[in-house]
Amino acid sequence: MVLNSLDKMIQLQKNTANIRNICVLAHVDHGKTTLADCLISSNGIISSRLAGKLRYMDSREDEQIRGITMKSSAISLHYTKGNEEYLINLIDSPGHVDFSSEVSTAVRICDGCIIVVDAVEGVCPQTQAVLRQAWLENIRPVLVINKIDRLIVELKFTPQEAYSHLKNILEQINALTGTLFTSKVLEERAERETESQVNPSSEQGEHVYDWSTGLEDTDDSHLYFSPDQGNVLFTSAIDGWGFGIEHFAEIYSQKIGIKKQVLLKTLWGDYYINMKAKKIMKVDQAKGKKPLFVQLILENIWSLYDAVLKKDKEKIDKIVTSLGLKIGAREARHSDPKVQINAICSQWLPISHAVLAMVCQKLPSPLDITAERVEKLMCTGSQTFDSLPPETQALKAAFMKCGNEDTAPVIIFVSKMFAVDAKALPQNKPRPLTQEEIAQRRERARQRHAEKLAAAQGPAPLELSQDGSGLETNPKEEPRGDEQQVESMTPKLVSQEESNQESFIAFARVFSGVARRGKKIFVLGPKYSPVEFLQRVPLGFSAPPDDLPPVPHMAYSTLENLYLLMGRELEDLEEVPPGNVLGIGGLQDFVLKSATLCSLPSCPPFIPLNFEATPIVRVAVEPKHPSEMPQLVKGMKLLNQADPCVQILIQETGEHVLVTAGEVHLQRCLDDLKERFAKIQISVSEPIIPFRETITKPPKVDMVNEEIGKQQKVAVIHQTKEDQSKIPEGVQVDSDGLITMTTPNKLATLSVRAMPLPEEVTQILEENSDLIRSIEQLTSSLNEGRNTQIIHQKTQEKIWEFKGKLEQQLTGRKWRNTIDQIWSFGPRKCGPNILVNKSVDFQNSVWPGSVSKASKDATKYRDLGNSIVSGFQLATLSGPMCEEPLMGVCFVLEKWDLSRFEEKGTSDKQNQKQSDLVQEGQRGDETGSRGDENQELQDGCTEPFEKRTAQKEDISLSDCYGPFSGQLIATMKEACRYALQVKPQRLMAAMYTCDIMATGDVLGRVYAVLSKREGRVLQEEMKEGTDMFIIKAVLPVAESFGFADEIRKRTSGLASPQLVFSHWEVIPSDPFWVPTTEEEYLHFGEKADSENQARKYMNAVRKRKGLYVEEKIVEHAEKQRTLSRNK
Ligand SMILES: Nc1nc2c(ncn2[C@@H]2O[C@H](COP(=O)(O)OP(=O)(O)OP(=O)(O)O)[C@@H](O)[C@H]2O)c(=O)[nH]1
């Protein structure tokens, strides 16, 4: 970057009103990076000839090779419009679903966004997703409909057809905005309503449920995209042109003499112009008339393309002169029509001008941040803004003001950490030498030369020099000293470089105050709580920060280096005024992925980023050479920091596991690990596919659709399932699946039953796992008597709402009173399984505030209750089929008999007393006093003493099984497992939804691939006006590896799917199924496992985990014959 323009940028950064922080969002391949290229070339950073080819923002090698963006990166651009100069901080984001977390990190630090839509493909799944993300973050969007050239060249639309097509796209995207808006208004209205219910004085009278009220009084016209609002552009980024209707309104108002205002309103829409009368009329008055947009705009563009593609030199020249353009001789002669089009159009309708003008005009500056957004950013979880401490609430004003005075608190949000090669940092780059330094070096070189000459002249002068002639020694000593210095520094530098080759830069934005290099700042983690800080350090504001006591999730650090982000380059900055996007160096030890930085500790951490994709694809990795394990571990840590969405786990088995959002993401993570972070060879396991285990209601029909119960059982071909589940002795099983088990020391007996939960309930549980976790925390702290956490009103409401939802679903005799008896959720206390306590002796529930109706000896049960819950947690964590977590199962503890334990407890106590006495007596004996009293005592003791020895045996019996709570845990776990095994067990598979866009001729092949991989098509529709079909399907994650590649190959790259994790689905087949009836036997044969998808998956998981797999390895082994003997 030229030094001059860096100064310019620094100057522009200070004018907050003229800063625009924007990101480019779209579905994959809709042309974001190409558009960014065009904007960058307008600043002279890349040549305009390379714009669209270079994809400057895709700086990674794999981004260039694959042609997709994988990370979001920022660049600052300068734009002059009239007298105003603007600074535009542009962030290019990836469109591929696997990298949607990178979109979240970009959206958070922007105030506006450009939504790019491909004119041919229209609104796609990711378009919807990014629009939703923009909404969630309250940032304002503008629309760019890109690739208009494809309508001309590929689809060969007439201008009229193109117009209707574009109208269609606009309608679709507005419909989407409409749904987002409606849902938001309704949500807000509902919120207001609950508030007024809580606080009835504010609003009195009847509540009439009219859902439309909120909508009518809210003005939403500014929300929608419409060319006459100036928030829509039509572009072709590859050909370098783009326009909004304002541009043409300006031109034609001069040409035709109609007011610009009128044209602005009518250029888009069904209006036509009566040229003679110079009047604009509605189209339906006169049929067959072309709308203005077609007549005045599209037809001109179409005729230009037509002329260039047909190489009609004369016409081209005519157009060029009529537009008053000058085309370079090289372009004019170029044989490729694309080059000519680009040369003409980028002068006629320069895309960068259109886009940047719209951005400056329509998108807000950092000063326009809304109060709503600020409050939303500052309130995590279920907090409301009013519930924050007053010191914290005061920060809102600073936010809104975005002030740059020294007194303004500095608030910075770090949305991600990204790794750069340490060599690329400005401070490590070779810089041009100053005049003085050059002079110094010259001097030194001259001296060295002189020295060499002296040495070549032989020993005599050397002796002379030894004699001590000052002239000679000086130059000799100096270089030597220099060399020594260099030598002593080299190893240091090298070692620093080796350990520090990747340097982490925080991708951040200053929301308030001026960030200065060297400034000390609090680093607040996502879980930091200013309330806690204020409790611990009431005088926190006056105490010097270095002396503060440690507060969790808070650190104190320095802003070491500040950078201007310029795509592939970084530029050093001394200070960054508020409202700017920046890079911060030196935070890598303090910030893992994201953080809030503030000069005051009363700042709350910003709400966590909204991530749309769930990481689902896991692989285990290990180094090729076991000795390189430390490098791998270190590399994985770095990778974890450098990627917003990857998860790094070390499983109980000791495996190092990488969890990623999808196949492409996985590949990128592995490449990064191998080439940047660990720099070792690694071996990667097959993807580990997660499953869930569940139970269902007994099926009514068998595998050949015969009603069960009617058919003849085949004699004993196979053992039936009941035999297989191998329930050992000592476990009682009722006919309806109630399992009764006693602990090994025979002191407690548990009766447990497993029941499948309705699907809706499981879904509710899954959606509310965060809430469940906080319920569990609340209840346990209440139970332990720590009443410190006051339940917030809003949380309480949420809990009741959640409970109400469950009540709606769990109806009927079977579920009576179940909700109030819920004792725990599992696994990990927040999963989609329930433990219900129906035992009469002890009642306990998970709902906070509901006092457990204690029977008289409840305390005795309470302590042991934790063991029962732990047993349940363990059972739900890994099921009996293949040790995968359970889902949608309700365990009911019907009875819990502790009478033996109780007896033992009391007798133990008595024994304890008596034995004490005995011991005392014996001691008395030893001391020699043989009074009558003692005699009596000894006599009295004889009987219980015998009993005690008997008891002692019992205790030693129980002791040999370990402590009692341990036994309860194990027994509960086993009882749950058996309870599952007597029910029909099923596997659940993770499912992707998959959107595929394909042309009619490859549709068949897409279907073939889908059905081969157990996919199911949900929907197929034709995209209006094109020959594209949109197919929506679901596909098991287990079958998805290589799916995208296969589809791409089979359709010669015409269709490419997007896979997003959607839900868990029960696999209908029974993994333990074997033919038992005549028909089944005939139909499937004896082995019948080829059909059994569930068994295939189950065995694969068992094999991976090293569990026993019931499989015959040699199936038809015949006796071998030695051929030679038979000859
Ligand atoms: N015909 C035509 N092709 C375009 C246009 N803009 C971009 N493309 C092409 O579309 C492809 C994708 O462009 P990119 O700019 O990489 O798309 P992207 O939106 O950045 O893609 P991701 O970052 O992977 O989401 C490239 O082959 C471009 O050449 C356009 O206006 N017209």
Ligand SMILES: [Mg+2]
């Ligand atoms: Mg891109």
